Amino acid sequence: MAAQRAVQLSLKKPTYAVCVVGVETLVDIHRDVPKGAKTFEVTGSSGVNVFVVYNPARVTKPMGKAPWPLEANVDVVVSVDAASKDLNDLKVKVSYFGQHEDSALGHGVLYLTGIDISLDVDMSRTGKVKRSRGDKKTWRWGPEGYGAVLLVNCDRDSHTSREPDLANRQLASLADLQDMSPMVLSCDGPDKIFDNHKLVLNVPWSDSERVGVFCARGGNFLSDYKQVLGRYHLSYEIERQPGEREISFYVEGLAFPDADFLGLVSLSVSLVDTEILPEVHLFTDTVTFRLAPWIMTPNTQPPLELYVCSVTDSHGSNEKFLDDMAYLALKANCKLIICPQTENRNDRWIQDEVEFGYIEAPHKSFPVVFDSPRNRGLKDFPYKKILGPDFGYVTREIQFGSASSLDSFGNLDVSPPVTVGGKEYPLGRILIGSSYPKSRGLTMTKVVRNFLQAQQVQAPVELYSDWLSVGHVDEFLSFVPTSDQKGFRLLLASPTACLKLFQEKKEEGYGEAAQFDELKYQRKRSINEMLADRSLRHDSLYVQKCIDWNRQVLKQELGLTERDIIDIPQLFTLKGSYAEAFFPDMVNMVVLGKYLGIPKPFGPIINGHCCLEEKVRSLLEPLGLHCIFIDDYLSYHKLLGEIHCGTNVRRKPFPFKWWNMVP
16 A cells, blocks of 8 residues: 655654554654664554565565664555554654664654544445445446445425425435435544544535535434535535544435536545644545436336326317327326326427436436426426426426427437347437438437437437438337347338238238228228329338338347347328328337337228238237227327327336446
8 A cells, every 4th residue: 555644753752643544654764863873673562553665676674683774765654453542542663773783873753643534435336335445536337346326316305395406405305315325434533633633525626516415413303414515515624523433424416427527526535634734634535426327218118107198279189099098008007197288288299398217326216307408388397297206307408599309309219228249238228310420400409419428328329310200210110028038129110011011912802992991081092092102102112211221220239130120011201301101100109018009000901900900910919019009190190290209108217237337
């Protein structure tokens, strides 16, 4: 262990010093030396470890009890193993000798007071603080890693506050302590040592906006907990009581990792000698935390809550759709939460407004809603109605300009866990719709992309979605869970598969069976007519090329093979240069475990059954999935959205702990 500081000996009077347990102190034996001294010997009282440090290339170790040569290549280092009971109860004596003299030419005496100081956190990620003398400044990823974790205190435990807990400088609820990470300061030693020494807790200025610390004095009152470090406090002189051996603190995160913040913050405690001016820091112990990332959950995670909006406007009421969602939620044993019209202001696109995720530390986890910068009718709903006890909130706002369609969170998805070329992504990879590479088309706003990238644990992949009128990735892809070894399938909308299916039905003699046959308010189109429609075919094949481009990216970036992909029949038409679904877009489904709420396509009826529905059932039901087709034609499809766009799902967190991965 490297020497922390040096103490100079004197021949005229004893020297007094404080020695921190586990920290080596260099004893300067060269500064005040008797005339003619050539060798020395050093002894220490019980409780003191004495080491002679030398360069073996230049110094020969003396035999037996012979003294050491007094030269520049030989030093003395001392340490103590335990705190002293009294002041100056430990002793080190250095005796100096001439070349051939038996009696000492002089003595230097050092009296030590051992003090045990340690700032400790949950380094081993067990949920509890344990004493550590290892490297507390470094934070390591992986199953063999170490380092403490902080939750961003972005929920609202107090019913009287309007803001998230992180905005409060005072503790608003004792429950809020559970959202913080414990930190313990050990400070054992004679009480009198603190008459001329003090302990100071510090946070670097750069971290003061990202971490807050509350000092705990026990008790069940809010007044027993005082914020001592944070945005307005960079240091805190610790108020140690006589005989107090441990002081507890609670640490809260104030900011998520982002483009200008790697996610690491540090705190330190220093032992300061107040008798010397300027004051001298004798010892500093530093701990490092990582702020927990915001994590998205894919369709393969079990559902907990299904969100949907109740609306009534010029397009009518979606009451029947709500009934269908209630049935689906019941089948999936999932709680249904209906956002009333007074709170959504007739904004039905709840998928576009928010994305549900979670944050996790070894001692606690809670959901966090990510509010998009879209800011339409639902803009106040997540903050006013979702933010609450153990339900956090985060958002990123566009500073200049306004949000585009690609900034809505229907354009944000996440894959199940994948392995790509030996690289594991145990929490999946985020998928973002964007413009064609090297083009000047639309992209999701940089503040959101930067935020997602900075979380590190779900490395984002950009796809090409700007060819769609709305431009969202959920218009052409979805993931469904399976019980086989792969655990999921990627569903892609496929015009080629649809045209092939219709051609097969025509050849089987069903060419006059009509699309939209069950809809009174939509012109029927026979299979023969659709296959003969050059414009429909041209548009759909153009879309197929766009989807095929994404297919290759998804295979490469998610490590997929063709066996992992299922083509879902779908046709598109172009309005100008942008594509829209010709009939309800079946991949734009809501996935609740093994139950799938799929937009009813109103395909050609053959032998009493919709051939599109039958095809999808034949693809998905052998995987153990249940296809429930739901009419969303007027309430969503005609408004350029489908079931996924009009719903949102909060899901169970991953069992895998994010700190065990290596980004």
